[in-house]
Amino acid sequence: MDREVIEKAKNGDIKAFEAIYATYAGFVFNVVFGIVQNRDSAEDVTQQLFIRLYDKLRSFRYGARLKTYIYRMAVNMAINEYKRLRRQRKRLVSMEEVGELHRLADRDAIQDGRDKELAYQLLSRLSPEHRTVIVLREMEGLSYEDIASTLNININTVRSRLSRARQVLMAAFREIKDAR
Amino acid sequence: MRCEEVRRILETDYLDGRQDSIERGQVEEHLKFCRDCRQYFKDLESVSASVSSLKEDPPPFIWENIKKDISSKDTFNFRDFSILWDGFLRGLKQRKKAVVVASLLIFFGLISIGVYTYKEMRYAQVEEYLEEELQFLDVLSDDESFENFLVGEGLFS
Numbered sequence: 093m094d095r096e097v098i099e100k101a102k103n104g105d106i107k108a109f110e111a112i113y114a115t116y117a118g119f120v121f122n123v124v125f126g127i128v129q130n131r132d133s134a135e136d137v138t139q140q141l142f143i144r145l146y147d148k149l150r151s152f153r154y155g156a157r158l159k160t161y162i163y164r165m166a167v168n169m170a171i172n173e174y175k176r177l178r179r180q181r182k183r184l185v186s187m188e189e190v191g192e193l194h195r196l197a198d199r200d201a202i203q204d205g206r207d208k209e210l211a212y213q214l215l216s217r218l219s220p221e222h223r224t225v226i227v228l229r230e231m232e233g234l235s236y237e238d239i240a241s242t243l244n245i246n247i248n249t250v251r252s253r254l255s256r257a258r259q260v261l262m263a264a265f266r267e268i269k270d271a272r
Numbered sequence: 273m274r275c276e277e278v279r280r281i282l283e284t285d286y287l288d289g290r291q292d293s294i295e296r297g298q299v300e301e302h303l304k305f306c307r308d309c310r311q312y313f314k315d316l317e318s319v320s321a322s323v324s325s326l327k328e329d330p331p332p333f334i335w336e337n338i339k340k341d342i343s344s345k346d347t348f349n350f351r352d353f354s355i356l357w358d359g360f361l362r363g364l365k366q367r368k369k370a371v372v373v374a375s376l377l378i379f380f381g382l383i384s385i386g387v388y389t390y391k392e393m394r395y396a397q398v399e400e401y402l403e404e405e406l407q408f409l410d411v412l413s414d415d416e417s418f419e420n421f422l423v424g425e426g427l428f429s
Binding site for chain 2: 106109110113118120121122125126134135138139142143146210211212214215226227229230231232236251254255258259261262265266269
C-alpha cells in the first residue's frame with residue numbers, strides 16, 4: 093500500500109481510505125467467513141474492523157506494516173466472533189450433522205473441488221486455531237512467513253498446524269470417499 | 273524415504289511449493305513407486321482446491337455502511353474528539369507515575385512552606401523580645417524613667 097495513500101487516509105481523506113478498503117476488504121471478509129462460517133457475522137465484523145481502523149489510522153506508525161496490522165485485527169476479531177457464536181450455539185454445522193456429508197458427497201464434485209458446501213463442512217471439523225492457518229494459506233495464499241507474522245508464531249509452528257489441519261481434512265474427506 | 277515422512281512433507285512444503293530441489297527430487301522419486309502416497313497427494317490437492325474455491329468478494333453494501341458511519345463522524349469532528357480521547361486515555365495510563373510525582377511535589381512543597389512559616393514566626397518572636405529588651409535598656413539609662421519604672425513595679429514608693 094502506497095505510503096501517500098495511507099497518509100491521506102490518516103488525514104481523513106475518505107477516497108484514500110476507500111482504496112485501503114478495496115485492497116484489504118476481500119482478505120478480511122474471507123478470513124472471517126472461513127473461521128466463523130456465518131455470513132452475517134462476516135459482514136458485520138468486516139464493517140466493524142474498517143470503522144475501527146479509520147479511527148485508529150491517525151495514530152498508526154509506519155514502523156508497523158499496515159498489512160500485518162489489518163491481518164492481525166481480522167484474525168483476532170474473527171476468533172472473538174467465533175467464540176461468541178459458539179456460546180450462542182449458532183454454528184452452521186454441528187457434529188450431529190456430519191451425516192449430511194454423505195448426502196452432499198458427489199465423486200465428481202469432490203475431485204473437481206467445486207462443492208463449496210462440502211468444503212465449509214470440512215472446515216467445520218477444524219479447531220479455530222487450525223481453521224485459521226488453513227484459511228490464511230488456502231484461501232488467501234499467504235506465505236508461511238506472512239502467516240507466522242500475522243499470528244505471531246514461528247514458521248515451524250505454522251508448518252505443524254498446517255500439517256495437522258490437513259490431516260483432519262483428509263480424514264473427513266476420505267471418510268466420505270470410503271462411504272461411497 | 274518412508275511413507276509417513278513423505279506424507280508430512282506432502283502436507284506442507286511440497287503442496288505449498290517451498291521445497292528445495294534436492295528434497296523435492298527425493299519426494300518425487302518416492303511418489304514414482306508408491307501408489308498410496310500418489311493418491312494421498314491427489315486427494316490433498318482436491319481438498320486444497322476445494323477450500324481455495326470458497327474465496328469471494330464482500331457484498332458492496334458493506335462499504336456503503338462504512339462510508340456512512342465515518343462521514344457522520346467527520347461531520348461532528350468525531351475523529352478529532354476520538355484523537356483527544358485517545359490521548360487522554362494514554363495520559364491516564366501514566367497516572368500512577370503522575371500521582372506519585374505530584375504527591376512528592378506537594379509533600380515537599382508543604383514541608384518547605386511549613387519550615388519557612390516556622391522560621392518567620394521565630395524571627396518575629398525574637399525581634400519582639402529584642403525590642404522589649406532595648407526599651408528596658410533605654411529605661412535603665414535614664415534616671416527619671418528608671419525611678420518611674422520602680423514605682424510602677426511597686427519596688428519604690
